Amino acid sequence: xxxxxxxxxxxxxxxxxxxxxxxxxxxxxxxxxxxxxxxxxxxxxxxxxxxxxxxxxxxxxxxxxxxxxxxxxxxxxxxxxxxxxxxxxxxxxxxxxxxxxxxxxxxxxxxxxxxxxxxxxxxxxxxxxxxxxxxxxxxxxxxxxxxxxxxxxxxxxxxxxxxxxxxxxxxxxxxxxxxxxxxxxxxxxxxxxxxxxxxxxxxxxxxxxxxxxxxxxxxxxxxxxxxxxxxxxxxxxxxxxxxxxxxxxxxxxxxxxxxxxxxxxxxxxxxxxxxxxxxxxxxxxxxxx
Amino acid sequence: xxxxxxxxxxxxxxxxxxxxxxxxxxxxxxxxxxxxxxxxxxxxxxxxxxxxxxxxxxxxxxxxxxxxxxxxxxxxxxxxxxxxxxxxxxxxxxxxxxxxxxxxxxxxxxxxxxxxxxxxxxxxxxxxxxxxxxxxxxxxxxxxxxxxxxxxxxxxxxxxxxxxxxxxxxxxxxxxxxxxxxxxxxxxxxxxxxxxxxxxxxxxxxxxxxxxxxxxxxxxxxxxxxxxxxxxxxxxxxxxx
Amino acid sequence: xxxxxxxxxxxxxxxxxxxxxxxxxxxxxxxxxxxxxxxxxxxxxxxxxxxxxxxxxxxxxxxxxxxxxxxxxxxxxxxxxxxxxxxxxxxxxxxxxxxxxxxxxxxxxxxxxxxxxxxxxxxxxxxxxxxxxxxxxxxxxxxxxxxxxxxxxxxxxxxxxxxxxxxxxxxxxxxxxxxxxxxxxxxxxxxxxxxxxxxxxxxxxxxxxxxxxxxxxxxxxxxxxxxxxxxxxxxxxxxxxxxxxxxxxxxxxxxxxxxxxxxxxxxxxxxxxxxxxxxxxxxxxxxxxxxxxxxxxxxxxxxxxxxxxxxxxxxxxxx
Numbered sequence: 068x069x070x071x072x073x074x075x076x077x078x079x080x081x082x083x084x085x086x087x088x089x090x091x092x093x094x095x096x097x098x099x100x101x102x103x104x105x106x107x108x109x110x111x112x113x114x115x116x117x118x119x120x121x122x123x124x125x126x127x128x129x130x131x132x133x134x135x136x137x138x139x140x141x142x143x144x145x146x147x148x149x150x151x152x153x154x155x156x157x158x159x160x161x162x163x164x165x166x167x168x169x170x171x172x173x174x175x176x177x178x179x180x181x182x183x184x185x186x187x188x189x190x191x192x193x194x195x196x197x198x199x200x201x202x203x204x205x206x207x208x209x210x211x212x213x214x215x216x217x218x219x220x221x222x223x224x225x226x227x228x229x230x231x232x233x234x235x236x237x238x239x240x241x242x243x244x245x246x247x248x249x250x251x252x253x254x255x256x257x258x259x260x261x262x263x264x265x266x267x268x269x270x271x272x273x274x275x276x277x278x279x280x281x282x283x284x285x286x287x288x289x290x291x292x293x294x295x296x297x298x299x300x301x302x303x304x305x306x307x308x309x310x311x312x313x314x315x316x317x318x319x320x321x322x323x324x325x326x327x328x329x330x331x332x333x334x335x336x337x338x339x340x341x342x343x344x345x346x347x348x349x350x351x352x353x354x355x356x
Numbered sequence: 357x358x359x360x361x362x363x364x365x366x367x368x369x370x371x372x373x374x375x376x377x378x379x380x381x382x383x384x385x386x387x388x389x390x391x392x393x394x395x396x397x398x399x400x401x402x403x404x405x406x407x408x409x410x411x412x413x414x415x416x417x418x419x420x421x422x423x424x425x426x427x428x429x430x431x432x433x434x435x436x437x438x439x440x441x442x443x444x445x446x447x448x449x450x451x452x453x454x455x456x457x458x459x460x461x462x463x464x465x466x467x468x469x470x471x472x473x474x475x476x477x478x479x480x481x482x483x484x485x486x487x488x489x490x491x492x493x494x495x496x497x498x499x500x501x502x503x504x505x506x507x508x509x510x511x512x513x514x515x516x517x518x519x520x521x522x523x524x525x526x527x528x529x530x531x532x533x534x535x536x537x538x539x540x541x542x543x544x545x546x547x548x549x550x551x552x553x554x555x556x557x558x559x560x561x562x563x564x565x566x567x568x569x570x571x572x573x574x575x576x577x578x579x580x581x582x583x584x585x586x587x588x589x590x591x592x593x594x595x596x597x
Numbered sequence: 598x599x600x601x602x603x604x605x606x607x608x609x610x611x612x613x614x615x616x617x618x619x620x621x622x623x624x625x626x627x628x629x630x631x632x633x634x635x636x637x638x639x640x641x642x643x644x645x646x647x648x649x650x651x652x653x654x655x656x657x658x659x660x661x662x663x664x665x666x667x668x669x670x671x672x673x674x675x676x677x678x679x680x681x682x683x684x685x686x687x688x689x690x691x692x693x694x695x696x697x698x699x700x701x702x703x704x705x706x707x708x709x710x711x712x713x714x715x716x717x718x719x720x721x722x723x724x725x726x727x728x729x730x731x732x733x734x735x736x737x738x739x740x741x742x743x744x745x746x747x748x749x750x751x752x753x754x755x756x757x758x759x760x761x762x763x764x765x766x767x768x769x770x771x772x773x774x775x776x777x778x779x780x781x782x783x784x785x786x787x788x789x790x791x792x793x794x795x796x797x798x799x800x801x802x803x804x805x806x807x808x809x810x811x812x813x814x815x816x817x818x819x820x821x822x823x824x825x826x827x828x829x830x831x832x833x834x835x836x837x838x839x840x841x842x843x844x845x846x847x848x849x850x851x852x853x854x855x856x857x858x859x860x861x862x863x864x865x866x867x868x869x870x871x872x873x874x875x876x877x878x879x880x881x882x883x884x885x886x887x888x889x890x891x892x893x894x895x896x897x898x899x900x901x902x903x904x905x906x907x908x909x910x911x912x913x914x915x916x
Contacts, residue, residue, distance in 0.1 A: 097734055110757075161610075165617040166624070176879040177872055178837035180844075180852055185868045193631060246443035246502075248406060250457040250509060251432040260456060265447045279741075286743035290844050297745055304753075315757055321750045329741040350446045350491025 094333075102322060112319040119319055122310050123303060127323065130299030137285040137295055140214060141221030145281060146274075149225035153232025167229065174226035179287055182219040187291040190215030213293050217285065224281040231277060235270035236262065268343070268351050275339035279332040286328075300324050357382040357544050358435075358513055363402055363412035365395070372398050373409070374568035380513070380546060385539040387555040388548045389579075390565035391591060396548040399565070400515045403546070404435045417512060433461065436506030440518040442498040444490040450477065450501045451486040454508050462509065476504040480534050496527025500534055513544035520551055552580065552595060564588045639866050650870050653851040654878070657839040660767065660850075664774035664839075665832055671775065672782025678732040679787040732783070739780025744838055748773040752845065766845035778835050785831065789824040790816070829886040833879055851875075 107113050155167035174182075190212045206214075239262050247257035289298035300320045307317060358380040365373040372395045380386055388396050401407040403414055405421060405428050414422045421431045445453050451473050458469035477483050480500040490498050499519055506514060516535065520528045532554045539545060539558040549555065555562055556576040564572045564579060564587075572579065572588045580596060583589040605612065693715070700711060739747070751773040755763045762768060793816050801811035843852035851871055 093730060094734070097730075161613040161617040162620060165614075166620050169621055172880065173872075173876065176837075176876045178840040178852075178875065180840040181868075181871055181875070184852060189865070189868070193628075240441075240443070240446070242439060242441050242443035243445055245406060246437075246439060246445070248428075249404060249432055249437040249439075250505070251429045251461040252457070253429055256460055260460060261445050265445075268447060283741075283743035286745040289745060297743070297749070301749065317753045317757070318750075321746065321753060324746055325738070325742045325750070328743060328746065329738060332741045333737075348447050348491075349489045 098326070102326060106318065106322055110315055110318040112316045112322075114319055114322070118310075119312065119316060122306070122312075123320065123323070126299040126303050127296070129294065130296035131327070133294040133299065134282075134285055134296045137217040137220075137288060137293070138282055140217045141224070141285065142278060142281055144218060145221035145225040145228060147225075148222065149228025150232050152225060152229035153236065156229060156233045157236045171226045171229045174223050175230075177223070179220055179223045179284055180290060182223055183216045183287050183291060186216040186219040187212045190219070209292055213288060213291060216288055216291060216293070220281065220284050220287060224277060224284065227277050227280070228274065231270050231273045232266065234273075235266040238269050239265045265351060268346060268348065271339060271343045275336045275343075278339070279335050282331055282335065283328060296324055296327060357384075357417060358403060358546070359413075359415040360399075360403065361413040361415070363399070363409045363414070365398055365402065365407065365409050372568055373402070376412070376565075376568075376570060378563060378570060378573070380544060382544055383542045384560050385543070385545045385547065385558050386561045386563060387559040388546065388563045388565055389550065389552075389555065389591070389595070390571075393567075394565045395568045396565055397517050400437070400517050400546065400548060403515060404432050404437055406437075429461070433509050434511060435513050435515060436509055436511035437515045437517065438499070438502050438506050438519050440521050442490070442495070442502045442522070444498050444502055444505070446490050449487050449489055450482065450493070453490070453501055454505045457505065457509050473504070473508060476507055477501070479507075480504045481530070494527055495523045496530045499523065499527075499531045503531070503534055503538075507538075513546070514538070516545060516547040516549065518548050518550070520549065550595065556580065564591065566591070642866050643870060647870060649854060650851060650874060653849050653854050654874050656767075656847065656849040657836065657842070657851055658878075660771050660774065660842060661832065661836045661839045664771050664778055665835055667771075667775035668778030668782050668835075669828075671779030672784075673786050675732045675736060675779065675783035676786025676790060679729055679736070679783065680790045736780045736783045736787075739777060740784065744773070744777050744841060745844065747777055748841055748844065751776075766842060766847040770839075770842040770845045770847060774835060774839060774841075777838070778831060781831055781834075782828065785824055785827045789820045789827075792823055793819040826886060826890045829882070829889060833882050833886070836878065836882070837875070 103114060112119070152167045152170055155163035156171065158164050191208055193215070194211075243261055243265075244257060247261045248254075252260070285293075285295055286297040288295050289301060292298075300323075303320055304317055307314060360379070361377050363373050363376040364371075376395075376399055378386075388399070390396050398407055402409045402422070403416075405414075409422055412422075413420050416431065416434050419426075444450075445456065448456065451470065454473035454476055455466070455469040458464045458472060459466055464472070474483065474486065477486055480503055482497055482500055482504070485493060485497060485501075488497075490501070493501065503519075519535070520531050523531065528551070532551060535545070535547065536554065536558045547554070547559070559576060562574060562576055562579045563570050564583075564585075566587050572583060572585050574584075578584075579588065580592055583592055696711070696715065748770065752763070752769050755765075755769055797811075797815050797819070801815040806814065840850070840852045842850040847853060851874070854867075
């Protein structure tokens with residue numbers, strides 16, 4: 068006869084699956100093949116050339132830091148706003164439900180590029196003057212505009228995240244709310260111990276996709292005067308003729324950039340998927356949007 | 357112990373409860389039967405104030421509870437409820453489901469709560485499954501955990517809202533056994549059910565409800581063998597095939 | 598004294614709605630004031646130029662539609678490719694072992710024919726597997742890199758290999774958008790085909806359909822119903838993405854006009870116009886999507902397994 072502890076051990080989820088490992092290996096092999104053999108053959112460049120890296124490294128590192136900075140600025144903000152908006156959307160209180168609906172529909176309906184352009188032109192005038200003077204005095208106007216544009220990208224993502232959280236809230240069977248009440252739990256206790264834990268677990272899979280999308284969207288900042296990876300790599304195009312390398316080497320740059328983004332998004336989604344599997348509770352399969 | 361006086365409830369234009377009055381003594385187990393839509397579930401929810409009656413009074417142990425100033429949470433600790441769809445917290449194991457109320461509402465320290473939860477799970481016959489998640493349990497097992505969860509709060513009375521209606525037939529027996537044992541031990545209970553066998557065995561009184569009113573009241577023999585009202589007779593004849 | 602409190606509680610719904618409207622109108626008014634303020638709305642500008650903007654949106658619509666259709670072709674073929682059923686490696690090895698055992702037990706069979714069969718099946722499944730994984734890989738790459746990078750890639754391609762067309766911003770944009778949407782649509786088609794795939798072909802053939810007819814009468818109708826909502830959402834997404842034609846310098850594109858006409862200080866008016874047009878289109882399309890979804894929905898069939906509209910509010914229990 069099985070004991071309680073043995074039951075839990077038997078039903079625990081495996082973190083590293085055989086299939087997962089095979090996929091990883093396949094991907095690495097294919098990636099290496101692609102990057103070092105196939106693409107160079109088609110476009111006649113080589114990623115192993117020291118001359119290339121001599122000019123590019125500087126741009127690459129600056130750009131990468133730029134991207135990380137914009138992501139660090141936009142992502143946490145988007146998650147917080149998205150969560151609050153999602154919560155407000157399911158509320159019975161119309162003061163919360165209607166404005167958040169409006170927010171979500173506006174920021175989902177407007178293309179991120181337009182938000183970015185608008186933010187870069189208007190952003191600084193939206194900040195009250197005292198704050199500008201006190202906290203942001205050391206920054207150039209242009210940089211502040213780009214920062215606001217990054218926040219705009221975060222707001223665009225937060226609209227999608229709000230929908231994800233809303234679906235997460237609505238996927239918690241409402242009978243459990245009744246049961247929590249019947250036990251004598253106060254409304255905020257019910258929220259904290261019953262609803263929110265399940266909402267987060269349910270929202271995590273589509274949320275990881277949305278985070279990846281946010282990271283990719285920071286490339287839009289290159290269209291205005293941002294200093295992210297794409298912008299810096301595009302700058303390289305300008306000095307490429309002068310460096311002596313044929314123009315075809317621009318594909319080497321794009322390959323590196325694409326690879327970087329791919330690795331980042333893959334790491335984010337798979338990493339979060341691993342986290343999700345660790346906290347997996349049977350019966351709480353994620354919502355698929 | 358529980359007294360209900362002329363309860364009225366509307367949902368929009370729908371007049372669901374049209375003046376319900378009855379009383380349940382301490383230690384009694386009464387069963388409410390009736391067609392769906394008659395207001396049985398609403399009545400139960402009026403007692404633990406999940407639903408507020410429009411008018412009328414609800415008394416628990418002599419205290420009127422449906423008035424301004426009474427904390428709903430206190431009321432719900434006096435009266436436990438078991439639902440048709442179990443409503444176990446899916447993200448918590450069986451034992452965590454039971455300890456949640458103990459630690460968060462009653463403020464019990466965690467180890468004492470676990471000990472008490474273990475006793476209760478053993479009482480409903482599920483000691484082995486304490487670390488199982490609801491999704492890993494059968495319907496009957498889930499409902500028994502739900503009963504243990506409600507019992508953990510040491511309620512003065514228990515409300516059962518069609519506890520076996522959502523169960524596959526092979527699991528109904530185990531839940532009814534737990535409920536019968538509970539009634540034998542002297543728990544005051546109000547059970548809404550279609551299980552006539554349970555009603556005959558465990559109930560001291562049966563109430564027949566239809567269209568928001570109590571049509572007839574009596575013992576099992578009276579209601580099933582000699583119903584006085586026509587409506588009671590037609591309903592009983594449909595139920596007792 | 599308690600009367601106004603009770604009045605408030607009973608008529609809460611109306612106060613609630615009124616307050617919500619106040620918040621909405623208030624915040625819009627605040628932003629308006631912040632951006633336009635004392636300058637006053639330049640209505641003349643709007644009236645003068647709105648045709649220009651409408652025309653620009655048409656460019657976006659045109660580019661989106663073409664890219665979408667091309668993407669559909671790409672997406673369907675790659676999606677189809679990705680549903681190629683292959684045998685798992687472990688099963689293959691197991692069947693090889695069975696094969697080996699049989700061979701030892703009855704050695705009368707022709708050795709050469711057996712070997713040939715093994716090699717052929719290896720090649721066949723191997724090729725299917727590789728093809729499927731290549732499809733997977735391509736889609737992952739397209740979905741894992743930003744659209745902007747893909748556009749720059751395409752544009753560089755033209756600069757280097759087809760310099761005579763390098764200035765055709767619209768062409769480059771449509772190609773990049775088509776490939777991008779093709780990748781996303783491949784995922785949609787794959788999921789749609791796969792959801793219906795398993796078991797249904799067997800069931801259809803058990804009734805007596807040939808493979809092709811099973812495809813036509815059983816799989817495709819169901820797959821279409823599954824696929825249409827995400828596809829229409831993809832169209833909306835592509836429409837929004839078409840603003841990237843701006844970075845390719847397509848003069849008729851709406852963001853281009855917004856950026857380059859803005860320096861008379863009418864930025865708010867321009868932004869308002871652009872936003873209004875885009876919102877109008879996306880909201881309308883969203884309604885169309887929802888209507889289509891409702892019409893084509895089959896209960897129980899869908900990507901979203903947990904799509905039950907249970908609110909977090911306590912609704913009265915029946916009975």
